[in-house]
Amino acid sequence: MSEAPATLHARISQAAREVRATCPLAGSITNAVTVNLVANAQLAAGGSAAMVYLADEALALTQVGGAFYVNLGTLLPCHAQSIPAAARALRDLARPLVLDPVGIGLGELRGQILDELRDAPPAIVRCNASEAIALARQWGLLEGDEAQGPRGVDAQDAVDDARAAAQAIARFIDGAVAVSGETDLVASADRVVEVEGGSPLMTKVTGMGCSLGGVAAVYAAVTDPFTAALAAAAHYKVAGTRAQRDCAGPASFQLAFVDALHAIGPDELAAEAVLRERGR
Ligand SMILES: Nc1ncnc2c1ncn2[C@@H]1O[C@H](COP(=O)(O)OP(=O)(O)O)[C@@H](O)[C@H]1O
Numbered sequence: 001m002s003e004a005p006a007t008l009h010a011r012i013s014q015a016a017r018e019v020r021a022t023c024p025l026a027g028s029i030t031n032a033v034t035v036n037l038v039a040n041a042q043l044a045a046g047g048s049a050a051m052v053y054l055a056d057e058a059l060a061l062t063q064v065g066g067a068f069y070v071n072l073g074t075l076l077p078c079h080a081q082s083i084p085a086a087a088r089a090l091r092d093l094a095r096p097l098v099l100d101p102v103g104i105g106l107g108e109l110r111g112q113i114l115d116e117l118r119d120a121p122p123a124i125v126r127c128n129a130s131e132a133i134a135l136a137r138q139w140g141l142l143e144g145d146e147a148q149g150p151r152g153v154d155a156q157d158a159v160d161d162a163r164a165a166a167q168a169i170a171r172f173i174d175g176a177v178a179v180s181g182e183t184d185l186v187a188s189a190d191r192v193v194e195v196e197g198g199s200p201l202m203t204k205v206t207g208m209g210c211s212l213g214g215v216a217a218v219y220a221a222v223t224d225p226f227t228a229a230l231a232a233a234a235h236y237k238v239a240g241t242r243a244q245r246d247c248a249g250p251a252s253f254q255l256a257f258v259d260a261l262h263a264i265g266p267d268e269l270a271a272e273a274v275l276r277e278r279g280r
């Protein structure tokens, strides 16, 4: 990992160049609904993908990958072991974990696993606004009623309303939080940046958020958590803006989107990324 350049755009293009040059592996435990899109997006962005369910396979992947992605979307009994085991192994290896707490609040197992991840925390949390607020409450970082959490997997809150939650989580994990929506917000302990672009059609394709987490893990293998979260968010926004021009609806949007992720080079990504610094 080379030293990060000063400007945000330069950091993004350097991260994209490193991904393209090294094809980093980011292993995943992710949900059954969107696993194929996660892997395809990771490959299109320039990385390498491998998905597992079982604890011993997850542990093996944490050893060989540059980063690891955990998404809580469709939990199975084996995840009660495999996810905390992977998180602890990554903590001990000082290798980045990216977490998508999708479906937080549904049932008991998600809550149990998230309690365990409090002690082996991710470097990046990638989520929508409602998930950020619910996670901050669950980890005791924000006042509020835990029972008033998300309904299902889609956001009911505005990204702006999740800003305090995102910053609280970023400080707690000493990493980055990427909250997605019409405008994305990427927070570190001391910085908040908004990322503009994308398409409303991104809400009509399942797995856009999940696959963004997988791509953030690819970037996290080559750069610091904040730059990785920002590069992935910008890559998605630029690809979404482009894909909208070439599609007839959600199905052809998904195809055009993966093509765009692949086609966008590091310089184009930096040139087309629309970023707004909102505080340090
Ligand atoms: N209304 C929108 N306009 C533009 N981009 C959007 C919009 N809603 C979501 N996106 C983009 O879609 C991707 C997934 O975000 P989101 O739908 O919020 O995640 P999730 O599927 O986890 O709820 C992100 O890249 C985000 O920026």
Ligand SMILES: Cc1ncsc1CCOP(=O)(O)O
Binding pocket: 031, 033, 034, 073, 074, 102, 103, 153, 205, 206, 207, 208, 209, 210, 211
């Ligand atoms: C529909 C659904 N149900 C459980 S996980 C999942 C996928 C959610 O994907 P995303 O959060 O990326 O839209």
Ligand SMILES: [Mg+2]
Binding pocket: 102, 127, 128, 153, 209, 210
């Ligand atoms: Mg989601």
